[in-house]
Amino acid sequence: MDIIKKASAGTLESSDVYVEIEPGQGIQLELESVVEQQFGDSIRALVQEVLAEYGVENARLRIADKGALDCVIRARVETAVARGKGE
Amino acid sequence: MNNKVVSSLREAIELTGLKSGMTVSFHHHLRNGDFVLNMVMAEIAQMGIRDLTVNASSLFDIHAPLLQHIENHVVTKIQTDYMSGVIGKAISRGILETPVEFRTHGGRPSDIELGRTPIDVAFIAAPAADGMGNCSGKYGKSACGSLGYAYPDAMNAKKVVVITDNLVDYPLLDWSIPETCVDYVVTVDAIGDPHGIVSGTTKITRDPVGLVMADRAAQVIRHSGLLKDGFSFQTGAGGASLAAAKFLKDIMLKENIHGSFGSGGITGYMVDMLNDGCFQSLMDVQCFDLKAVESIRTNPRHQEISASHYASPSARSAVVDSLDVVILGATEVDTDFNVNVHTDSNGYIMGGSGGHSDTAAGAKLSMIIAPLFRARLPIVTDRVNCISTPGRDIDVLVTQAGIAVNPKDTELRQRLVDAGLPIVDIHELKELAERTTGAPAHIAKGDRVVANVIYRDGTLLDTIRSVPAK
Numbered sequence: 001m002d003i004i005k006k007a008s009a010g011t012l013e014s015s016d017v018y019v020e021i022e023p024g025q026g027i028q029l030e031l032e033s034v035v036e037q038q039f040g041d042s043i044r045a046l047v048q049e050v051l052a053e054y055g056v057e058n059a060r061l062r063i064a065d066k067g068a069l070d071c072v073i074r075a076r077v078e079t080a081v082a083r084g085k086g087e
Numbered sequence: 088m089n090n091k092v093v094s095s096l097r098e099a100i101e102l103t104g105l106k107s108g109m110t111v112s113f114h115h116h117l118r119n120g121d122f123v124l125n126m127v128m129a130e131i132a133q134m135g136i137r138d139l140t141v142n143a144s145s146l147f148d149i150h151a152p153l154l155q156h157i158e159n160h161v162v163t164k165i166q167t168d169y170m171s172g173v174i175g176k177a178i179s180r181g182i183l184e185t186p187v188e189f190r191t192h193g194g195r196p197s198d199i200e201l202g203r204t205p206i207d208v209a210f211i212a213a214p215a216a217d218g219m220g221n222c223s224g225k226y227g228k229s230a231c232g233s234l235g236y237a238y239p240d241a242m243n244a245k246k247v248v249v250i251t252d253n254l255v256d257y258p259l260l261d262w263s264i265p266e267t268c269v270d271y272v273v274t275v276d277a278i279g280d281p282h283g284i285v286s287g288t289t290k291i292t293r294d295p296v297g298l299v300m301a302d303r304a305a306q307v308i309r310h311s312g313l314l315k316d317g318f319s320f321q322t323g324a325g326g327a328s329l330a331a332a333k334f335l336k337d338i339m340l341k342e343n344i345h346g347s348f349g350s351g352g353i354t355g356y357m358v359d360m361l362n363d364g365c366f367q368s369l370m371d372v373q374c375f376d377l378k379a380v381e382s383i384r385t386n387p388r389h390q391e392i393s394a395s396h397y398a399s400p401s402a403r404s405a406v407v408d409s410l411d412v413v414i415l416g417a418t419e420v421d422t423d424f425n426v427n428v429h430t431d432s433n434g435y436i437m438g439g440s441g442g443h444s445d446t447a448a449g450a451k452l453s454m455i456i457a458p459l460f461r462a463r464l465p466i467v468t469d470r471v472n473c474i475s476t477p478g479r480d481i482d483v484l485v486t487q488a489g490i491a492v493n494p495k496d497t498e499l500r501q502r503l504v505d506a507g508l509p510i511v512d513i514h515e516l517k518e519l520a521e522r523t524t525g526a527p528a529h530i531a532k533g534d535r536v537v538a539n540v541i542y543r544d545g546t547l548l549d550t551i552r553s554v555p556a557k
Contacts, residue, residue: 034432
């Protein structure tokens, strides 16, 4: 099942990440990160990985990262996906 | 001569004979509440004077109008010991054609006194002054406490202008800077905003990671062999450093240890340690909070010292030479123990040595407290982006995951191992952090040198490069 409504997870606190997800065509990912230079590519790869795991093929995401660890990013994206699917 | 009070700032500047190409200086005791640098530079700009060197002991975000003066070529060179983020970002993007000269709080007065960085006109922001220029930071609505960093400017500039919002009858009692070196006095409505000058209270951290680090730091001091009668100590105003001071105080009181002095920028926590008998005196070059200002005004054991007395490497001796322990911060530490406090994780300038490398050079035990990583960026790197303090002057790095001792300190390392403290190799801290955060990619650096980091002895320690536009 795909994303059926707009949803979000996370905060803008340091070391957290704020994820917004909504219905879209294909995967559109906008990332703004305080560690873009150091970890931007690996964050994008991780988000794609989580979306694939949950079978999300169409969604628009806006992510504001304040230096979250991978486990935090994964948890926030998973939560946003679940909320966006109306679970 | 009746007195030295002139009718306006403009008149004072004209009387000094300030001309294009000269050097003006400022001190930073009013910190982010300072009005004086901006009012002087605005007047100078209006007078059509250009191509000035600004030698300021530190620059804060409130000084952002300086950027306009740089764009208009009123200011073409900056010498400072510290600059906060707003100015630092603009410098990193290349706004200034000549590289900023970063010195230390000890190197600055040393170079002024040795004639390496002569000052044409010094502007002294004075919370209290009389008509002949005797002045003090301890009294008045804009009280800031110590005027330590202003001494070398006042003593060595060709002309000295005192700017005050609190003109008192001659002679001012308990003056700090004497009339002998002052040429003109100007009165203004306000030299600063009290809320930006000193914080109401500086607070210790409540972050559990910070408290673990602080406790470890206090234990390192306790087992270093230095914590005994006559002990001397300095710490910064960061939350974890203050917590370490509190834990240290508990140990000193419990074990009945009577220290000699506390030094540096002084906070209420250091004042508490003085009043509780941990130290005989405080040696104060700058007050950080209201409690420190109150203490330096009322307690003769709380002594004002000049920047040279604090940290000059060319003085016959300075307070830092008698320091046992200093606790310092870092944005990065590398595996050779070099410390960066100049640039942030993206290479932008957001700080400076201040007294970092002076105290590290002087103290018997120089300790860095820093978390294993901050917002996903490991503290320990292979090579810091800027060397602010050389690793040879750093003895210990305390993190929540373990304590790394510089390999040169074999005896200290053994003491801490014997005390059962968690001693680890600094490379292990780097690996441990990267197992959690991932290995960060290197940041891009620009082509231009935007700042030179000058060590306290006058040698070039490192250069800071521009940050390329995205």
